[in-house]
Amino acid sequence: MSQHVIAEVMASSEGRMLGDGLQWPDIKEILARCKDWKDWYGVVASIGDRYEALAEKSLRANHRVSAGELFWRACMYYHYAQFYAFETPEFREAGQKKKVELYKRAAPLFYPPAERVEISFESFTIPSYLRLPPDRKKPPCAILIGGLESTKEESFLFENMCLSRGLATFAFDGPGQGEMYFQTKIRSDFERFTSAVIDYLERRKEIDAKRVGVLGRSLGGHYAPKSAAHDQRIKSCVCWGALYELQTYWESMHFLTQQGFRYCSGQPTLEAAKEYLKIIDLQGWAERIRCPLYIQHGARDDLIPVNQAERLAREARNTERLVLQIEPDGNHCCHNLYHVTRHAMADFLAETL
Amino acid sequence: MSQHVIAEVMASSEGRMLGDGLQWPDIKEILARCKDWKDWYGVVASIGDRYEALAEKSLRANHRVSAGELFWRACMYYHYAQFYAFETPEFREAGQKKKVELYKRAAPLFYPPAERVEISFESFTIPSYLRLPPDRKKPPCAILIGGLESTKEESFLFENMCLSRGLATFAFDGPGQGEMYFQTKIRSDFERFTSAVIDYLERRKEIDAKRVGVLGRSLGGHYAPKSAAHDQRIKSCVCWGALYELQTYWESMHFLTQQGFRYCSGQPTLEAAKEYLKIIDLQGWAERIRCPLYIQHGARDDLIPVNQAERLAREARNTERLVLQIEPDGNHCCHNLYHVTRHAMADFLAETL
Numbered sequence: 001m002s003q004h005v006i007a008e009v010m011a012s013s014e015g016r017m018l019g020d021g022l023q024w025p026d027i028k029e030i031l032a033r034c035k036d037w038k039d040w041y042g043v044v045a046s047i048g049d050r051y052e053a054l055a056e057k058s059l060r061a062n063h064r065v066s067a068g069e070l071f072w073r074a075c076m077y078y079h080y081a082q083f084y085a086f087e088t089p090e091f092r093e094a095g096q097k098k099k100v101e102l103y104k105r106a107a108p109l110f111y112p113p114a115e116r117v118e119i120s121f122e123s124f125t126i127p128s129y130l131r132l133p134p135d136r137k138k139p140p141c142a143i144l145i146g147g148l149e150s151t152k153e154e155s156f157l158f159e160n161m162c163l164s165r166g167l168a169t170f171a172f173d174g175p176g177q178g179e180m181y182f183q184t185k186i187r188s189d190f191e192r193f194t195s196a197v198i199d200y201l202e203r204r205k206e207i208d209a210k211r212v213g214v215l216g217r218s219l220g221g222h223y224a225p226k227s228a229a230h231d232q233r234i235k236s237c238v239c240w241g242a243l244y245e246l247q248t249y250w251e252s253m254h255f256l257t258q259q260g261f262r263y264c265s266g267q268p269t270l271e272a273a274k275e276y277l278k279i280i281d282l283q284g285w286a287e288r289i290r291c292p293l294y295i296q297h298g299a300r301d302d303l304i305p306v307n308q309a310e311r312l313a314r315e316a317r318n319t320e321r322l323v324l325q326i327e328p329d330g331n332h333c334c335h336n337l338y339h340v341t342r343h344a345m346a347d348f349l350a351e352t353l
Numbered sequence: 354m355s356q357h358v359i360a361e362v363m364a365s366s367e368g369r370m371l372g373d374g375l376q377w378p379d380i381k382e383i384l385a386r387c388k389d390w391k392d393w394y395g396v397v398a399s400i401g402d403r404y405e406a407l408a409e410k411s412l413r414a415n416h417r418v419s420a421g422e423l424f425w426r427a428c429m430y431y432h433y434a435q436f437y438a439f440e441t442p443e444f445r446e447a448g449q450k451k452k453v454e455l456y457k458r459a460a461p462l463f464y465p466p467a468e469r470v471e472i473s474f475e476s477f478t479i480p481s482y483l484r485l486p487p488d489r490k491k492p493p494c495a496i497l498i499g500g501l502e503s504t505k506e507e508s509f510l511f512e513n514m515c516l517s518r519g520l521a522t523f524a525f526d527g528p529g530q531g532e533m534y535f536q537t538k539i540r541s542d543f544e545r546f547t548s549a550v551i552d553y554l555e556r557r558k559e560i561d562a563k564r565v566g567v568l569g570r571s572l573g574g575h576y577a578p579k580s581a582a583h584d585q586r587i588k589s590c591v592c593w594g595a596l597y598e599l600q601t602y603w604e605s606m607h608f609l610t611q612q613g614f615r616y617c618s619g620q621p622t623l624e625a626a627k628e629y630l631k632i633i634d635l636q637g638w639a640e641r642i643r644c645p646l647y648i649q650h651g652a653r654d655d656l657i658p659v660n661q662a663e664r665l666a667r668e669a670r671n672t673e674r675l676v677l678q679i680e681p682d683g684n685h686c687c688h689n690l691y692h693v694t695r696h697a698m699a700d701f702l703a704e705t706l
Binding site for chain 1: 368371376377378379404407411414415416418419422423464487488514517518689690692693696697699700703704
């Protein structure tokens with residue numbers, strides 16, 4: 001591991017970091033201070049600490065909106081400190097826990113606030129956040145699903161896009177993700193957790209639970225369509241990058257991503273992980289999707305090949321409406337085009353809900 | 354003029370551009386495509402055109418929130434295409450007009466919307482935009498003043514910060530600025546235009562005109578305290594960079610900024626401009642400020658020396674409350690620290706209004 005890993009991480013994730021709220025001057029500082037990949041966690045976390053101190057200062061002055069934004073920023077730096085730390089699980093876990101704690105402090109201070117919700121489901125507690133648009137009664141709701149190492153906390157800016165379009169948002173960690181990793185690893189029935197979320201939303205009077213959509217990002221671009229196939233209460237589905245199955249391109253994935261799959265599925269080796277992850281397959285599911293489906297995928301995605309999106313679109317032939325948006329210059333999840341592509345997904349949800 | 358001008362512009366303005374809403378991938382593209390300073394206008398404007406096309410597409414699909422944001426982005430690229438084009442007035446004027454047109458299209462689509470207001474004042478029409486926080490009755494209002502080449506359109510992100518803190522916003526172009534440049538150049542009585550704005554706000558029932566504050570940026574950091582000295586209806590004043598007078602450091606200013614002062618004051622030569630700009634002087638005014646005053650200034654400001662801020666703070670001894678926030682690593686208006694300093698000014702306005 002060395003400087004070239006940093007270059008690879010930046011090549012794939014610069015747009016993702018910027019699009020999720022990291023600031024360019026901070027990224028410049030990270031690059032200047034990281035001599036080696038092993039420096040990454042400490043350097044990025046130290047910037048998180050700086051934002052946390054600013055947040056504390058704002059809170060002491062009763063500047064609640066600033067404190068909320070600064071705690072959220074601190075959270076994002078801890079997220080990106082640990083996001084690929086699969087080979088240093090002590091960093092991974094410390095970063096996750098700190099990130100969760102920082103977001104908990106930020107959430108009630110947001111405008112509009114995020115309400116922490118913990119849903120009991122079988123032996124699990126699903127950690128999640130609900131936000132309501134301030135000036136709309138009984139809004140529809142977008143359920144936001146993360147990916148392999150993106151979690152509910154990373155949805156904040158996308159939530160803001162939904163909120164300004166009149167949608168409530170509900171972001172949760174499912175199996176293998178964020179806080180849920182400590183309860184259960186990647187498993188074959190993520191869609192049942194989505195349904196548990198909808199059961200909960202039906203009990204929330206502020207929301208019109210007859211108009212619920214789902215968006216999933218990266219590996220969430222597998223869970224979201226599977227959830228839509230499983231639960232007809234879902235009235236709109238967006239794949240922020242589609243993932244049909246993993247087996248055919250496993251070998252070509254970046255080493256850190258393979259390690260991520262191994263870690264999040266709780267498997268001892270890469271070989272075992274690959275075998276276990278045969279459970280990730282939309283065969284038999286895609287044609288059961290009825291609701292409108294929007295798939296955004298980068299033609300230059302070197303993590304999940306674009307033919308995965310094309311296959312899903314082909315098999316999802318029973319959808320009410322299908323948009324397959326292939327961005328010719330887009331990388332994984334079109335993160336490099338975050339500034340010109342993300343709004344279209346929020347628009348689709350708002351239009352179809 | 355050549356490549357080194359681009360390097361100078363970036364050194365002073367990278368943070369300003371990012372803080373005002375330009376996107377880092379676009380800035381990278383600008384730097385890659387501009388071989389020479391003479392390329393700047395065309396390259397930056399072409400990115401504006403790209404956003405305008407995206408905005409038109411969103412509008413056709415009735416995606417109004419996206420269209421608003423994309424027209425605003427297009428507007429910002431036109432703004433930064435022309436911001437230093439003082440030696441090519443044809444670009445300067447074309448860029449200004451396009452920018453104004455794009456913002457006019459964006460404004461009603463914002464969330465919350467911006468209402469265009471044209472205030473008749475003597476022989477002038479003051480162009481301006483009013484925004485109201487969606488969930489607050491009779492909010493206080495922050496009047497936002499631009500600088501030498503920053504205008505009402507550039508306030509959008511700062512407006513959002515005010516709005517989320519419960520403040521209405523009113524951004525206008527005064528003498529020499531933006532649209533007003535075509536009516537009147539820099540003159541000695543900017544504060545009378547601010548008062549005309551307050552007269553107007555007193556007639557707006559949605560606003561609590563007894564709680565009006567003013568913020569000025571760069572040269573606006575001269576106009577704002579002068580306005581507060583002139584009009585006791587102003588209950589809070591923020592200098593986003595302070596400017597007491599221009600004479601003592603005129604020679605050390607960047608050539609493009611000198612040209613900007615010449616252009617915006619309508620003078621034929623730099624010498625004439627320097628002489629004319631003796632009207633920019635807070636002597637006799639500073640001690641008349643009574644309301645709370647917040648001054649944020651970069652210790653490394655190489656355009657307006659930090660001693661300008663210190664002098665204003667020293668002489669503004671009759672203020673109810675004074676905060677002089679010198680940022681040790683801050684450049685002009687602390688633009689390089691935009692991500693960690695701007696919120697404090699919105700907090701001060703919200704706290705004191």
